[in-house]
Amino acid sequence: MTENRRDEFGLISYLTGRQKVPTALGERITVGNGDDAAIVAGRTGYEWIACCDTMVEDVHFKRQTMLPSDIGHKALASNISDVAAMGGIPLFYLVSLGLPHTWNEEEIAEIYDGMATLALRYNMALIGGDTVAVPGPLTLTVTVLGEVEQDHGLLRGNARPGDAVFLTGTVGDSGAGLDILLQEQWGVANVPVEWMSLANRHRLPEPDVKAGRLLATSGIRIALNDISDGLASEAWEIAEASNVRLVLEEAAIPLSAPVLRYADMSGNCALDWAFYGGEDYRLVGCVSAEYKESISQAFAEKELPLYWIGEVQAGSPEVRIHWQSGKSTTLPKKGYNHFNGER
Amino acid sequence: MTENRRDEFGLISYLTGRQKVPTALGERITVGNGDDAAIVAGRTGYEWIACCDTMVEDVHFKRQTMLPSDIGHKALASNISDVAAMGGIPLFYLVSLGLPHTWNEEEIAEIYDGMATLALRYNMALIGGDTVAVPGPLTLTVTVLGEVEQDHGLLRGNARPGDAVFLTGTVGDSGAGLDILLQEQWGVANVPVEWMSLANRHRLPEPDVKAGRLLATSGIRIALNDISDGLASEAWEIAEASNVRLVLEEAAIPLSAPVLRYADMSGNCALDWAFYGGEDYRLVGCVSAEYKESISQAFAEKELPLYWIGEVQAGSPEVRIHWQSGKSTTLPKKGYNHFNGER
Numbered sequence: 001m002t003e004n005r006r007d008e009f010g011l012i013s014y015l016t017g018r019q020k021v022p023t024a025l026g027e028r029i030t031v032g033n034g035d036d037a038a039i040v041a042g043r044t045g046y047e048w049i050a051c052c053d054t055m056v057e058d059v060h061f062k063r064q065t066m067l068p069s070d071i072g073h074k075a076l077a078s079n080i081s082d083v084a085a086m087g088g089i090p091l092f093y094l095v096s097l098g099l100p101h102t103w104n105e106e107e108i109a110e111i112y113d114g115m116a117t118l119a120l121r122y123n124m125a126l127i128g129g130d131t132v133a134v135p136g137p138l139t140l141t142v143t144v145l146g147e148v149e150q151d152h153g154l155l156r157g158n159a160r161p162g163d164a165v166f167l168t169g170t171v172g173d174s175g176a177g178l179d180i181l182l183q184e185q186w187g188v189a190n191v192p193v194e195w196m197s198l199a200n201r202h203r204l205p206e207p208d209v210k211a212g213r214l215l216a217t218s219g220i221r222i223a224l225n226d227i228s229d230g231l232a233s234e235a236w237e238i239a240e241a242s243n244v245r246l247v248l249e250e251a252a253i254p255l256s257a258p259v260l261r262y263a264d265m266s267g268n269c270a271l272d273w274a275f276y277g278g279e280d281y282r283l284v285g286c287v288s289a290e291y292k293e294s295i296s297q298a299f300a301e302k303e304l305p306l307y308w309i310g311e312v313q314a315g316s317p318e319v320r321i322h323w324q325s326g327k328s329t330t331l332p333k334k335g336y337n338h339f340n341g342e343r
Numbered sequence: 344m345t346e347n348r349r350d351e352f353g354l355i356s357y358l359t360g361r362q363k364v365p366t367a368l369g370e371r372i373t374v375g376n377g378d379d380a381a382i383v384a385g386r387t388g389y390e391w392i393a394c395c396d397t398m399v400e401d402v403h404f405k406r407q408t409m410l411p412s413d414i415g416h417k418a419l420a421s422n423i424s425d426v427a428a429m430g431g432i433p434l435f436y437l438v439s440l441g442l443p444h445t446w447n448e449e450e451i452a453e454i455y456d457g458m459a460t461l462a463l464r465y466n467m468a469l470i471g472g473d474t475v476a477v478p479g480p481l482t483l484t485v486t487v488l489g490e491v492e493q494d495h496g497l498l499r500g501n502a503r504p505g506d507a508v509f510l511t512g513t514v515g516d517s518g519a520g521l522d523i524l525l526q527e528q529w530g531v532a533n534v535p536v537e538w539m540s541l542a543n544r545h546r547l548p549e550p551d552v553k554a555g556r557l558l559a560t561s562g563i564r565i566a567l568n569d570i571s572d573g574l575a576s577e578a579w580e581i582a583e584a585s586n587v588r589l590v591l592e593e594a595a596i597p598l599s600a601p602v603l604r605y606a607d608m609s610g611n612c613a614l615d616w617a618f619y620g621g622e623d624y625r626l627v628g629c630v631s632a633e634y635k636e637s638i639s640q641a642f643a644e645k646e647l648p649l650y651w652i653g654e655v656q657a658g659s660p661e662v663r664i665h666w667q668s669g670k671s672t673t674l675p676k677k678g679y680n681h682f683n684g685e686r
Contacts, residue, residue, distance in 0.1 A: 136479020
């Protein structure tokens with residue numbers, strides 16, 4: 001620890017004190033932060049969702065690409081997105097922070113503030129965690145607990161031949177945003193106004209909890225996955241878990257105007273970011289084609305975006321792409337690696 | 344990743360496949376490993392317990408002091424101990440592993456095997472996690488979910504004047520064990536048979552879940568804390584959370600025969616390890632003195648150790664020690680720092 005940092009206990013209570021507990025959640029917290037463990041109450045008719053995810057400096061983010069508050073935001077957002085992909089409601093989170101001495105107390109507080117701001121928007125409460133000084137890169141592990149109605153979880157293995165494939169938003173924005181943030185002349189501090197929206201999609205992604213809830217409460221069998229590693233990799237996960245073939249239409253893949261403009265300007269292919277860029281945190285799913293209209297209508301009523309991008313066929317697990325040229329090819333299963341090119 | 348390591352997905356499924364799911368728990372797991380998140384069922388009349396803890400190479404362990412399987416064991420054990428300190432039943436765990444390229448696949452598998460072996464003994468199941476390559480020390484974050492009967496959590500703030508203070512086992516063994524493992528001529532591979540039991544108390548601690556359950560189901564108001572940072576630090580936490588003074592009797596602090604022998608041999612003070620050594624994972628607690636006999640009897644019937652070590656008085660938060668010499672002094676609040684002396 002550097003001299004301008006408190007001891008572990010002081011630091012933890014300083015950091016955890018920065019988070020307000022939403023009123024609605026307070027009565028479900030029997031024991032919050034500050035004891036050996038937290039105790040929280042369940043709800044009749046609901047099951048618990050649990051997930052955890054780690055972000056590491058220079059693997060998942062660099063100082064050049066993310067502000068400290070962005071790091072906190074994204075670490076929590078990626079877990080909320082996993083809960084959204086199960087159709088659930090995020091409730092509680094625990095934070096384990098491995099801190100190198102090169103980060104000062106103000107920056108650490110900003111990491112926690114990034115989480116707290118997002119958490120409050122989703123009515124979530126911080127209930128525990130751990131802070132430890134590490135002789136290495138900053139490492140942030142977030143665990144999220146949520147809940148979903150019994151038997152309503154939306155699993156990757158739910159896709160069937162005859163399903164239609166949907167997406168809850170445009171993809172590729174975060175990948176393009178990372179490319180922008182990695183430009184030496186820009187970085188997080190100097191992104192031109194024109195590309196700010198793309199950079200923000202990388203820095204401050206919003207998980208699709210509302211879309212997940214709409215799908216979970218529909219009572220329809222739906223396969224669902226969140227896009228953390230690119231559309232190709234996540235579609236492959238559904239194909240393999242469901243033992244089906246997904247056929248996507250190139251013409252139907254939703255690309256935002258800024259992504260197309262930035263791809264043009266920088267000589268990149270926007271679809272590469274859509275398929276193999278990561279951290280868009282949109283949901284990709286499959287549902288029987290007979291429900292296309294009713295689901296489209298439900299999304300429209302809530303003013304949530306929805307795009308139909310392909311269909312599910314019987315066959316060995318595969319993701320195929322039907323190009324506008326008329327050709328069809330297998331979409332490579334490769335995923336997303338932040339700073340080292342393809343995985 | 345080194346070449347003898349699989350890619351992330353291959354590695355995760357290889358590692359998580361090493362853990363058997365206890366039959367009794369299987370039907371409570373709606374979704375286990377392999378989807379975006381796990382879904383598990385609660386039980387009527389119970390609340391959930393959640394905690395997480397991080398272990399970092401060269402901060403919490405060294406290659407010299409711990410085998411890979413020990414690291415897995417202890418990371419899980421420290422969380423189980425937090426559940427025990429709430430009087431709860433540990434059920435599920437999630438693992439986030441930050442892996443430097445200097446660890447090979449066999450060693451990583453041993454870390455998971457260390458967790459799996461301990462988990463099976465406590466009827467726990469692995470339900471999720473994350474593996475990421477890191478340019479730094481090995482970092483292992485374990486989250487444990489457990490349950491406890493509604494309103495039966497044993498909190499640090501439950502102590503009252505007139506309570507008796509108890510310990511569920513000897514303390515100082517782990518601290519002495521670490522001292523042994525740090526001797527250059529020994530290390531984890533060559534500890535003399537005579538000191539093996541102490542080294543094992545450091546490498547493979549057993550959390551006191553049975554004791555915690557016995558106390559939680561007694562229906563009596565009890566303050567409880569697990570000893571991860573030394574008796575002094577944990578007793579101080581109870582004193583501060585309960586706003587009382589704890590007065591401990593030096594003569595009553597239980598020290599094992601090996602600790603006393605090794606302290607003699609090495610010129611150390613056994614009580615220093617008891618007060619300021621860490622990771623004994625015994626429970627320290629306070630309960631109204633009128634229950635001393637009935638609790639002693641209940642522990643004896645289950646063949647669980649129990650020691651009465653002092654009393655709780657009204658007064659500003661403090662931990663005092665009544666020495667055999669007749670003198671009383673404040674016990675310093677300092678805790679445990681693995682390799683850098685006192686905190």
